Every structure is written in structure tokens, then in C-alpha cells.
Amino acid sequence: MKNYADQLFRFLFQAPVETSSYALIWYGLFIFLVAGALLFFAANFAGITSFVERRIAARIQSRIGPNVVGPQGILQWVADGIKLLLKEDLIPDRADRFLFRTAPYFVFSGLFTAFVALPFGFGIVAADLNIGIYYIFAVTSLVVVGIIMGGWSSNSKWAMFGALRSAAQIISYEIPTALSLIPVILLTGSLSTQDIIKSQGGMPWNWNIFHSPFTLACFIIFFISALAEGNRIPFDLPEAESELVSGYNTEYSGFRFLVFPMAEWANLWVIGAMVSLTYLGGWQIPFVSIETLSGSPWLILLSVAVFAGKTSLVVFFIIQIRWTLPRVRVDQMTLVCWTYLAPVCLASIIGTMIWMLVFPWESMAGFVIRVIMSGIGAGAVIFYIMRIRYNYLSGKAAYEKMKGIPLWYPFWRLP
């Protein structure tokens, strides 16, 4: 973002910022501007995702969903937010008042600082850190500190159980999350998010996911453990609303409560962006090289759209998983991590190393293998679509005989 700040200064004041005596003030202003833009984006994304998730959940359960506030209920999340802001900020008796009040800040800052290193398009990243991925892992672990603080300080057994489960979860899943990205770092030779995307290409056979069977396995492992990191179903054990009332945030109310679900939904973007930038090619547009991309502002906007589209697909998939799968038990969760994810991940790292030596990225054999791998991926997608069609058709005849109206009612047709 620094070059954008320099260009804007030169455009506004016709002078290079390096020689100006206001450089520090200008950069400070620009930092606040970028932080404000990111905060605006994160908050609005969390709100709109909460609405979209409720609509998708409703359609999966044969309902319609919130559709009263605003056209098609699109302002439902604003109404919910205002309602929670107006509520009383209760602190339980004999709670640790200081920790109880500070915990939401930890959750919020741990989540929001991850946005700093996330790219949004070609060259559009708040700070292109050379340790980008490492930084994102480090700061998102802060969310768990906030969860444990909030659960422990509430003086409530449900919140305490939620915090304990969260601790168990983070110990288990930090390891496969980090290990499953090592193949990407091996392939790229860099930790910077922009460099990782630049090393991939626009078409599926240039993505990291289809480099070898090992990276495909690591992609799946990363996806599963990112779900666990983000406390999403099937790994939402800290917030198991059917067992612990609401888990670690049971005792919270008003705005302090609002921070927890907001962080959860904003975390969806972080997960989706991480998945798409590391394995799915990020903002790379098909048939457009990076040299032509850097010259045209319209292509840069298109790259933003491509990145947002890929991320939204991943977010949709995560939401659909939430409304499909049941919650796993605590022992199952740790069992899956230590007996399946971690060993397969370690084997995949070694496998990727050997694969990189035997079939280098530029070689003909490597290219053919990548094309075959993306064919397998496309086959899996087609199989999934055929299963959707089969399940739809299996219920069609009986429904239309009983009701006398067509069953076809796609989700883009709004009620």
C-alpha cells in the first residue's frame, strides 16, 4: 500500500513524499485510512454473511428465512446489530471483571489484524509482509486467548467448559494447519501472500492444489483444520449450543456479545481467503500474465473480483458444511487430528519434496501430471453435481403428485 500512498501524495501535492516534511503525517493518515477501510470491510462482510448464512440455512431446511426487514430482509443484520447495541451490558456477579471486559478486545484484534496481510487483488494488500502466512497464524491464535479469558472469567460452568474445549482444540489443530501449508511454502519459496499467488497461474492446472496428490491431500487437511481453527461446525465445540448453553460467550450480553459472532463471521473471510490464496490460485486471471495485469487498472479490478469470487465460493461451501454435518465429539476431534491429519500431512510434506525433485514445475511431465490432477478434480465436481441432480430428482415425482405444483424453485428465485 506504500506505493499507492506515494502516488496519491504526488498526485495531490505535485511533490515526492520522500522529500516532503509532512511524510510522517501523510503515512500516519494513510495507515488510519487503510485500517478504517479494512474495518469497514470486515464488519460489513460479517454482517452480510450472517444474513446470507441464515438464508442458505433456511433453504437447506425447506424454509424461507429472514425476509421482513428491508427488501428481501437484506437489512436484517443491521436490525440485529442495533438491537444488541441497545442491550444492557451485564457482568455476572463474582466474575473477574477486568478479564471479562478485556476478552472481546482480544478476540476482535486477533481476528482483525489478520486482515492486514491478506491480499484482495494484484498489489492490493495493506502490508505485503515477507512473513505473511506466519504472521496470520500468529495473530489468529490470539482469538483463542480471548476465548479462554472470556470463558474463565465468566464464573460459569458452561463458559468454563467452552474455554477448556477451545484450548484442547487449538493445541490439536494449530499443528496440521501450519504443517499443511508447508508444501505451498516449499513450492513458492516465500511466505509472502503476494509471492505465493504470483507463483501460481490462472488456470486450474497452474494452481498449487493440483500439483500432486500430496498437495491435494494437504489442501483438504488445511480446509478441515481451518474449519476447526475458526470454530465452525463440525468443530464448534467451544460454542456447542446444544450441550453448553452458548459455550464461552454464555455470560456475555449486548455489544460485548456481538463481538464474538462478528469475529466468527469475519473469520470466514480469513479462512476463505487463505484457502484460495494458498491453493486455489488467488487473484490470478486465466490467460493474463502478471506483466499485463500490472499495467491496467481494469484488470486489477478484475483480479479483485476473481479473488472475491473464489473466496465467496469457499465461504458458501463452509456455510453449507455447517448445515449438513453434525458436531463431532471432543475425543473424535482430537483423534481425527492426531491419527489422520498430522501423519498424512507429514507424509505429504516428504512426498512433495520428492515430487518436486522428480517432476519439476516447468518440466513436461509435471505439466501433464497437473493437467491429469485437475481432470480428476473436475471429475469430482461433476460427480458431486450429478449426485445433487439425483437427489433432487428422487424427491420430485412424489412431491409433484402430492402438491400439484412444480418442485423447481432455485435459490436465486427470491420469494
Added chain:
Amino acid sequence: MVPVLEAAVISYINNIYRMFSSITEGMAVTASYLFRRPATIQYPNKLETPLEEQLPDGYRGILQVDTRFCIGCRICESTCPINCITIAVEKDAQTGERFLTAFNIDISKCMYCGLCSENCSTSAIYHTKLFNAVTQDVEDLFIRFVDHPVVLYKLPRESDSKDIPKDFYGAIVKQRMKGQAHE
């Protein structure tokens, strides 16, 4: 030792395969619901037809009495488990004609069991499809079906009670229940 190891490896891989196949199938089922029609309707804001018309036949809504067809047998009154029906029949001393002078149903007590309408030989009392018994005052739910005495009905020998028309949309009840949502 080797067969044990082999079995362990097979079950390990089999577990992974079962995880993928079952999750794919589950995701396909939920995704197919995105293309199906929702089962719910948007009551009361967006209805293509009034909800009373969408209800199935045999729905037990608010009771209605068509006093033109009442024979005054009082079976409904005696079968009612909670005595929410009160009937008064008077006899003219000169002509010997019998009149229905009162037919009151307290809808606020009615439990919609359907015993009265099942036992009625002429289907003078029956359940409509009205369900919205909402008023400001509970007294409004006490429905008087007779304003001035009505001559009792005599069922013709050759006819059948099935010929007697039933108004399932409750025009009489709507008129008699004052000050409520059906207006």
C-alpha cells in the same frame, strides 16, 4: 503380526474413504434442497390465496351452525365434553310447532374435538376452516346463532343429509363474531 497390520492399514484407508463418500452424499442432499420449493408459506403477509382456502378438507376450525337445518335434537349439546353449547327449544301451545329460541356456542371454551358435528344428523353444526379466533374481548367469542325464534327443520324422508350445503368459509360466524380480525 503381519495380518494384524494389514487389517489396521485397510481399516485406516477405509475410514478415510467412508468419510469422503458420506460427506459428499450429505452435501449433495443439502445442496439439492437449494433447488426445491420451501415447505413454509409466508403467513400472513404474502399469500397467493387466503389461507382458509389452502387448508385441507376436514380441518376443524371454528364451529358454525346453520339454524335453518337444525332439528332441535340437542345431541350436540349433550355430547359436548365441556358444555360449551347451550340450546333452548320452545313449543307453541296453540299450534304445537317447536321453535329454536337460543343456540349459543362459547368458542373460547371449544376444544375442537368434533364430536358435535359428527353426531349431527343434518350437518347443521359443522367445523368451518376459520381459525383466527382473535378478539379484544373474550365475550366476543360467545356466539349467539339465533336472534329470533326459528322453526325447527324436518328432514324430508327421501332426502339425505349430504344434500344440505356447508359453508366452510364461515359467513355466518364472521357476521356473528363482532369486533375481530375477520371483518
